[in-house]
Amino acid sequence: MIRASRSYAVYLKKSPKCEAALGTKTIDYQSALGIIKDGEADDSEVRKLTSNFSNWGNLRPSYAPDRAFHKGVGKDALSRSNGLAGIIGYMMVGYPFSIDLLELGCLYYGIYRLGLAANTFNQKHEVTYDRQMERTRLRELVKRGSYNGYDLAHYEAQISGMKNVVYGGAILAAGCNATVAGLGVFNVWLYYWIYTTLKRKSWVNTQIGALVGAIPPLMGYLTNTGGEFVNNFWIVPTGLLFFWQFPHFYGLAVERNPEYHRAGYKMLGITGRWDQVWSIGSILCFALLLLFAHELGWAPTHQNWCRVLSVFKLPETINSSEIYQNFALFC
Ligand SMILES: CC(C)=CCC/C(C)=C/CC/C(C)=C/COP(=O)(O)OP(=O)(O)O
Numbered sequence: 001m002i003r004a005s006r007s008y009a010v011y012l013k014k015s016p017k018c019e020a021a022l023g024t025k026t027i028d029y030q031s032a033l034g035i036i037k038d039g040e041a042d043d044s045e046v047r048k049l050t051s052n053f054s055n056w057g058n059l060r061p062s063y064a065p066d067r068a069f070h071k072g073v074g075k076d077a078l079s080r081s082n083g084l085a086g087i088i089g090y091m092m093v094g095y096p097f098s099i100d101l102l103e104l105g106c107l108y109y110g111i112y113r114l115g116l117a118a119n120t121f122n123q124k125h126e127v128t129y130d131r132q133m134e135r136t137r138l139r140e141l142v143k144r145g146s147y148n149g150y151d152l153a154h155y156e157a158q159i160s161g162m163k164n165v166v167y168g169g170a171i172l173a174a175g176c177n178a179t180v181a182g183l184g185v186f187n188v189w190l191y192y193w194i195y196t197t198l199k200r201k202s203w204v205n206t207q208i209g210a211l212v213g214a215i216p217p218l219m220g221y222l223t224n225t226g227g228e229f230v231n232n233f234w235i236v237p238t239g240l241l242f243f244w245q246f247p248h249f250y251g252l253a254v255e256r257n258p259e260y261h262r263a264g265y266k267m268l269g270i271t272g273r274w275d276q277v278w279s280i281g282s283i284l285c286f287a288l289l290l291l292f293a294h295e296l297g298w299a300p301t302h303q304n305w306c307r308v309l310s311v312f313k314l315p316e317t318i319n320s321s322e323i324y325q326n327f328a329l330f331c
Pocket of ligand 1 (some may be wrong): 077082103111115118119122126130136184187188209210213216
């Protein structure tokens with residue numbers, strides 16, 4: 001059994017004459033509801049329903065933007081993690097430093113809102129490709145399809161993304177400072193216009209994506225320093241988040257290689273020269289950063305805290321098993 005999202009049930013309920021044309025089989029609204037009840041669905045039936053990706057477009061009116069919709073298109077959990085990364089950056093400024101709870105709250109919430117915006121624009125752009133991949137085929141915008149060429153769910157996503165850019169930017173400008181607000185809005189642009197476009201053009205996309213993911217802790221640092229680089233302590237949280245992403249994304253690309261090919265994404269696999277350089281290099285840089293940050297004057301306290309942090313990296317490294325094997329061969 002898998003859990004079907006509540007919004008999917010809403011989606012069906014909102015369409016009284018909903019018929020899903022599924023290959024040769026046509027099911028009506030009542031039987032669809034019988035299969036996908038509010039909250040639970042039988043795995044095999046859902047798989048059958050969703051197996052023919054191209055038929056999603058045949059589903060009838062899909063407009064029912066609710067909380068689940070907005071959380072889904074904005075990748076709520078990821079956006080919260082971005083906010084948390086900002087808090088970590090804020091805390092790593094070094095001593096003496098102050099904690100202003102209002103400033104910290106604005107930092108978290110501003111990054112969260114900008115994260116929602118960036119992810120919404122990204123998903124809106126990628127719906128055609130998300131539809132083709134097992135991992136992403138149940139995303140909100142894919143599920144909701146379009147109606148008579150006019151797609152209200154997409155329209156709603158566009159409006160929601162734009163609102164979040166304005167709210168997020170304004171919160172950061174008012175509660176933190178202009179540098180942080182500018183960096184945040186720049187990051188939305190970098191993620192949507194550069195990273196998202198590059199995903200289907202060049203493997204350099206991962207390097208840009210890693211940069212995007214690494215900017216929130218830098219924003220945290222610059223919030224606490226009033227927008228200035230007062231020491232080198234920003235390097236550790238920003239660098240760690242940058243390097244962490246290569247084994248993560250390359251591991252994903254290796255595991256889901258056929259899907260990525262089908263969707264036309266240009267990702268490094270594990271067979272070429274450059275992917276090994278990036279995979280092994282990033283793991284090494286991550287480890288070296290943890291081990292020598294204090295000696296290099298990049299960390300405020302003794303390096304033990306770095307060793308504690310490295311524990312969090314361990315499952316990730318093991319997860320990317322093929323990269324890990326390469327690393328073993330390299331040694
Ligand atoms: C301040 C601010 C704007 C913060 C936001 C930072 C942000 C959006 C980080 C995400 C980084 C990233 C490369 C995600 C993967 O996207 P993907 O499109 O490859 O994911 P997918 O394959 O699951 O669609």
